[in-house]
Amino acid sequence: xxxxxxxxxxxxxxxxxxxxLSCSPISGHRSVSWYQQTPGQGLQFLFEYFSETQRxxxxxxxxxxxxxxxxxxxxxxxxxxxxxxxxxxxxASSWRETQYFGPGTRLLxx
Amino acid sequence: AQSxxxxxxxxxxxxEAPVELRCNYSSSVSVYLFWYVQYPNQGxxxxxxxxxxxxLVKGINGFEAEFNxxxxxxxxxxxxxxxxDTAEYFCAVSDREIKAAGNKLTFGGGTRVLxxx
Numbered sequence: 001x002x003x004x005x006x007x008x009x010x011x012x013x014x015x016x017x018x019x020x021l022s023c024s025p026i027s028g029h030r031s032v033s034w035y036q037q038t039p040g041q042g043l044q045f046l047f048e049y050f051s052e053t054q055r056x057x058x059x060x061x062x063x064x065x066x067x068x069x070x071x072x073x074x075x076x077x078x079x080x081x082x083x084x085x086x087x088x089x090x091x092a093s094s095w096r097e098t099q100y101f102g103p104g105t106r107l108l109x110x
Numbered sequence: 111a112q113s114x115x116x117x118x119x120x121x122x123x124x125x126e127a128p129v130e131l132r133c134n135y136s137s138s139v140s141v142y143l144f145w146y147v148q149y150p151n152q153g154x155x156x157x158x159x160x161x162x163x164x165x166l167v168k169g170i171n172g173f174e175a176e177f178n179x180x181x182x183x184x185x186x187x188x189x190x191x192x193x194x195d196t197a198e199y200f201c202a203v204s205d206r207e208i209k210a211a212g213n214k215l216t217f218g219g220g221t222r223v224l225x226x227x
Contacts, residue, residue: 004153031213043200043217056212090153094213097142097161097204101154 001026004093004102012108018079021105025072025093031055032074033099034066037088046089049074081109112137112203116218123191124226131186131221133201141203143184144215145175148198157199160184171195196225 005024013019025032033056034046045058049068066076072093078085086109092099117132135141142161146154158169165177175186184201201218205211 033213033215035215042219043202043215045214045216048212048214050212056214058214092154092215097206097208097213098144098156098159099204099213099215100156101146103153 001028004091004100006089006091006102006105008105009103010106010108012110013081014110015081015083017081018077019081019107020075020077021089021091021107023074023076023091023093023102025074025091026095026100029093029095029100030072031094032068032072033092033094034074034076035090035092036060037090037104038086043090046076078107083109085109112139112141112205112216114201114203114216114218116199116201116221118221119219120222120224122224122226125193126190128187128189129191129195129223131199131201131223133184133186133218135182135184135201135203135218137182137203137205139211140206142206143175143177144202144204145169145173145184145186146200146202148200148220150197154200157186191223191225193225193227195223198222 031050033048048056052068063079068074088104090104092101113136123129144159145157160177168174202215
């Protein structure tokens, strides 16, 4: 089976812009989770979607949002970008209790 | 609420020597336990997991971990490391009640392993 894919892999934006990241889960996986990884805060949970519904949400401001489509693909959106949003954004798809991660999207906000 | 503490932020080790990475967790509910590895500029790769049963879990690349419920620990070990084991290692936990709580991983801060020749 193909693994989790994330697009784009690299992205440069400026403050105030918005960005949309995409994640395609492993075939058959219905749960998709998103994480932010920064040197200062480490790996932090953003949100999880299961069958197109947000099932869990981390402590991030409302500028961070996501959605899941009927084919389980997921997108996350960050509006009004701030310098502190520069990070590696990781998507994971789940089979039961186990999460499998994609390669991540590295976002740089200038 | 859950928290994970990885006691060593960096571990230098010589090639072919053993290594142990320590992980302690705190949780008010029963959890699943995981170790992931991250190579430079890559995502996370699952090394091993503890779901139930035997407390000694074997994973990929010769790694193993032991779950100790009384000490709430899940330490990772490898008897002989290779240069290619140079990476960052993350311990993580998730709530067993996935249907109710969702599937959320709480990670430790990571341990950087540097294998020296």
